[in-house]
């Protein structure tokens with residue numbers, strides 16, 4: 001077969017860097033950055049390169065596994081696995097209804113154009129509301145805020161880094177994470193360029209992160225962002241700095257928002273935000289005075305107690321300073337497909353259309369908070385969750401209160417995992433079905449098209465054949481639906497067509513959408529337009545324009561009055577809740593926050609030797625003052641305890657932490673079917689997060705993973721000298 005090269009793009013995280021893959025005798029031999037990619041231009045991070053090791057990992061699951069009566073897994077053929085699963089699901093359906101069956105999809109699912117579409121069709125056909133995702137541990141608050149602001153949950157602004165003069169970045173560390181809700185493979189350079197042209201990048205974070213060190217650091221207290229943002233609004237209104245023309249043109253509720261912010265002066269909020277009053281005041285003035293400014297927030301602002309409020313206030317500050325939907329501000333990217341319309345028509349762009357059985361949380365894009373899953377499994381009554389499919393997710397590692405979920409999984413009648421590995425979750429499964437890696441499937445960056453800082457589109461074919469018997473998720477779902485005699489599709493007509501045997505492939509659908517989209521070739525009517533065929537000839541992808549168009553917001557807002565709603569009652573209630581926040585417990589004086597590392601990716605890359613070299617260790621970052629006070633030594637084991645659990649891991653004493661805060665990466669402490677990951681130690685930090693399904697953030701059901709009250713002590717027997 002020999003050696004050949006293929007170009008594709010990485011689907012581990014959001015920059016979607018271009019990769020050049022060397023294939024030898026049909027197997028991936030090595031991965032290099034694609035120097036011909038117009039956006040990543042030869043950049044790829046260690047994870048993208050290490051994908052070779054995941055692809056070829058001997059621990060990968062490449063044949064269906066079924067649990068035997070002695071508890072061990074045995075390999076079975078696809079027919080046997082799918083027949084068995086279909087029979088058990090149909091039996092449950094007959095006895096309890098389709099709503100006994102649930103689905104959790106994890107983060108990598110969103111990087112496939114077909115996987116989320118097909119699972120949503122499957123669940124729609126079952127008429128089951130039990131859809132859960134990593135979103136409630138990630139970004140659903142952002143969608144909820146957009147639903148309230150714009151009437152459209154997926155209308156999310158991205159910071160126009162290429163043209164801004166002042167970026168206030170809260171709870172994001174793009175020098176490590178490479179950016180999220182923005183696709184910009186060279187984001188480090190985009191940020192540096194802001195400073196080079198005389199602008200500023202202000203990084204609000206309790207930890208002096210890699211990004212904070214490279215720019216201006218503003219040490220915000222965990223969960224302090226809403227206080228800070230309200231203080232900024234307070235100053236902007238009180239000092240008459242608001243852009244009145246923008247407010248009048250774009251918004252409603254400005255006066256109410258002003259009233260809501262009236263008590264939140266910099267002086268009144270500094271204790272909570274951690275930002276001295278003078279600094280908050282100066283920042284407010286700078287944001288108002290800057291020609292082009294924007295506020296951006298990411299997971300650090302999502303996983304506290306007030307995620308939806310915080311995301312809402314981020315856009316509110318951008319708007320009242322006159323920077324929303326303007327060059328250099330918060331801009332609304334457009335895809336070369338009619339994504340807004342597709343979402344509206346397919347009925348997927350929902351917020352609060354239904355409520356969860358446990359906790360009564362509003363749905364976000366048709367999903368409920370994963371934080372209620374455990375109790376949905378254990379709570380008797382109609383609609384009880386009895387069978388769960390987990391695809392591309394490891395909720396035992398990623399969801400709050402891992403111990404409760406871990407125990408609840410044992411009570412399921414059926415657990416099916418579709419994954420690359422026997423993960424910490426899949427070790428509990430009745431069946432593990434082998435999925436293809438992204439290198440083994442064709443793809444199209446559907447949900448990311450509107451987030452590209454530079455408008456861009458690409459199509460990739462699979463670069464290698466699936467290893468063993470791995471299959472794409474949509475193929476697995478189709479095969480299962482066929483056996484269950486289930487017509488797939490969100491619409492009745494689609495389901496009927498499906499039953500009659502008309503089964504459009506994802507590739508066919510993507511091609512139709514591309515060709516009939518605003519840049520499409522309209523089947524030849526518009527020469528030079530987009531189609532899959534045209535894109536296949538451009539293996540590095542196509543840059544569509546230098547910048548996204550601005551001035552499009554009014555057209556895209558879904559509220560009837562075509563205005564941004566700045567004071568919905570839900571937000572007023574959240575501001576009330578903020579002001580009434582209880583004092584933290586004195587016996588748990590520290591605040592636990594999360595962090596990401598360059599060579600980890602959530603929970604699933606710790607089996608790649610190239611990423612684990614150099615004796616990597618899972619470590620808690622502790623400030624020297626706290627270390628001295630609680631007897632913690634650098635390099636020694638420490639015990640961190642919350643109201644819900646305790647973990648032991650290595651301590652690293654560092655002044656990059658603000659005093660009173662401890663940072664621990666998530667996704668460690670493995671107990672799956674991966675040898676190196678299991679041997680790499682560490683602990684599952686989400687054992688410390690609350691398993692209480694009634695204590696989630698009310699507007700989007702966000703997990704409370706940051707600012708968790710904890711105590712720290714030397715681990716057993718390890719006394720400080």
Ligand SMILES: Nc1nc2c(c(=O)[nH]1)N[C@H]1C(S)=C(S)[C@@H](COP(=O)(O)OP(=O)(O)OC[C@H]3O[C@@H](n4cnc5c(=O)[nH]c(N)nc54)[C@H](O)[C@@H]3O)O[C@H]1N2
Nearest residue numbers: 106107108137138392393394398418435594602603604666
């Ligand atoms: N404490 C704390 N917890 C957190 C976070 C935090 O910051 N702090 N972050 C949260 C965030 S932002 C996220 S996104 C979640 C992630 O939560 P999850 O998505 O539940 O967990 P991952 O570790 O990303 O697991 C992804 C799984 O998908 C598998 N996989 C990889 N590629 C494919 C594929 O193409 N197909 C299939 N079928 N499987 C594949 C991997 O082997 C892995 O088992 O974690 C959340 N949890």
Ligand SMILES: Nc1nc2c(c(=O)[nH]1)N[C@H]1C(S)=C(S)[C@@H](COP(=O)(O)OP(=O)(O)OC[C@H]3O[C@@H](n4cnc5c(=O)[nH]c(N)nc54)[C@H](O)[C@@H]3O)O[C@H]1N2
Nearest residue numbers: 171172173177204222223298299300596597598600601602
């Ligand atoms: N290397 C690597 N890259 C990744 C991932 C990975 O696991 N590893 N995961 C990917 C995923 S799924 C996502 S969603 C993105 C996330 O992308 P980012 O959100 O940029 O990722 P983090 O590095 O977790 O940054 C969150 C920051 O918030 C800070 N923080 C914590 N609590 C607070 C708070 O209350 N207020 C403020 N202002 N800051 C706070 C933390 O100190 C941390 O620096 O990264 C993606 N990229």
Ligand code: SF4
Nearest residue numbers: 010012013017045048
């Ligand atoms: S930053 Fe790394 S993991 Fe993310 S897309 Fe680029 S190469 Fe892949």
Ligand SMILES: [Mo]
Nearest residue numbers: 107134137138
């Ligand atoms: Mo995420």
